[in-house]
Amino acid sequence: MILSIVAPNIKNGGGKELLEYLLKYIDQKYPYLIVHVYLDSSLMNIKTVNNRKIFLLSSSLGKVFIFGKKINNALYFGNLPPFRKVDNSMVYIHNPYLIMTFSQLWDKSIHFFFKYSMQKIYIKIFIKNVDIVACQTKVVRNGIKSIYRHKNIRIFPFFQLCNNDKKTKNVKKYDFCYVSLAHTHKNHTLLFNTLELLANKGLHLRMAVTIEKDNRALIDQISRINVIGPVQIINMGVISKKAVCRLYSDSKCLVFPSLEETFGLSLIEAVEMGLDIIAADLKYVYEVVNPSLVFDPNSPQSCANAIEKYLILGQYSASTGVIENKIDHLVESFLRV
Numbered sequence: 001m002i003l004s005i006v007a008p009n010i011k012n013g014g015g016k017e018l019l020e021y022l023l024k025y026i027d028q029k030y031p032y033l034i035v036h037v038y039l040d041s042s043l044m045n046i047k048t049v050n051n052r053k054i055f056l057l058s059s060s061l062g063k064v065f066i067f068g069k070k071i072n073n074a075l076y077f078g079n080l081p082p083f084r085k086v087d088n089s090m091v092y093i094h095n096p097y098l099i100m101t102f103s104q105l106w107d108k109s110i111h112f113f114f115k116y117s118m119q120k121i122y123i124k125i126f127i128k129n130v131d132i133v134a135c136q137t138k139v140v141r142n143g144i145k146s147i148y149r150h151k152n153i154r155i156f157p158f159f160q161l162c163n164n165d166k167k168t169k170n171v172k173k174y175d176f177c178y179v180s181l182a183h184t185h186k187n188h189t190l191l192f193n194t195l196e197l198l199a200n201k202g203l204h205l206r207m208a209v210t211i212e213k214d215n216r217a218l219i220d221q222i223s224r225i226n227v228i229g230p231v232q233i234i235n236m237g238v239i240s241k242k243a244v245c246r247l248y249s250d251s252k253c254l255v256f257p258s259l260e261e262t263f264g265l266s267l268i269e270a271v272e273m274g275l276d277i278i279a280a281d282l283k284y285v286y287e288v289v290n291p292s293l294v295f296d297p298n299s300p301q302s303c304a305n306a307i308e309k310y311l312i313l314g315q316y317s318a319s320t321g322v323i324e325n326k327i328d329h330l331v332e333s334f335l336r337v
Helices: 013-029 060-068 102-108 110-129 138-148 188-201 216-228 241-249 265-272 283-288 300-313 327-335
Strands: 002-007 034-040 052-057 074-077 089-092 132-135 153-155 174-178 205-209 231-235 251-256 276-280 293-295
Touching (some): 013 034, 013 052, 013 074, 013 327, 102 110, 138 153, 138 283, 188 216, 188 300, 265 283, 276 300, 293 300
Parallel strands (some): 174 205, 205 231, 276 293
8 A cells, every 4th residue: 555645835844843753653653554755845854765755846837736646545734635536535734824714814914815815715625625634623623614614524633742751850941932933923023022021120031932043023123132131032043853852851931922823733842841831822722731821912911921920929830731642543544444
């Protein structure tokens, strides 16, 4: 049997991390399974090994062609289904913008409105070409059911955790961290406005972030806050999974202000590493963790109050995880055919 994974629109971020974990899991758990993977040519770090064959796609025409090719036993990983019917197939939807209403997209930006409205229309037309629509949480499932009307929607959350040696007690370098690229919905501006409030108030803390070093607006804001003095923000740039795990180990608490998530991978990673979590008071958070404290993600003052409550008053409970890794269910859904 050949399992094909069609993912030419995955390039970076959480989607790339999940894809790499999925391939690693299949290599280890199902060494007999032949896997064909169709990728954007930028993902040259994913190699052909053993029973895995990589097809790198560099042209837009080549990417369009692959969605029109009849590939049975296929996982379309990256939100978009094929535009012809294929047997034993699944599309995995993990982009929060694809379950927003048109008015919500318009409120984000004109660019987002046109980009994701076109994708939503495409999905609505062609989603019938796959047997299963998979996602990570009940919130996303309900959104898919409401917008796309597919009859077979399954929840298959999966995630790669850090190796956490709970016997090792690291000296914490950072009071807080936020592991995320600087996409608009990740809400870094609110976080930095919060830290500026706390700096002007004289509260001392160290926070590590992982935003792209070419994001001049946010880098400049970090510099302005660091000049004030008591709050120090350390930007580590885009870092590897190994470095992310080390950052969790060096931190006391994750602050997570993101406005939209289909999962919130950092939340479950952090709680498994023993971090406390201060998170946006939004539904997606409670799908994966019980946070220590929550705040209004549209209010820097609310976020500042939560951080101060944590750091100064110590009024919080330990965070806990509430979700199960179902990567085995995801792969076995193909093997049962």
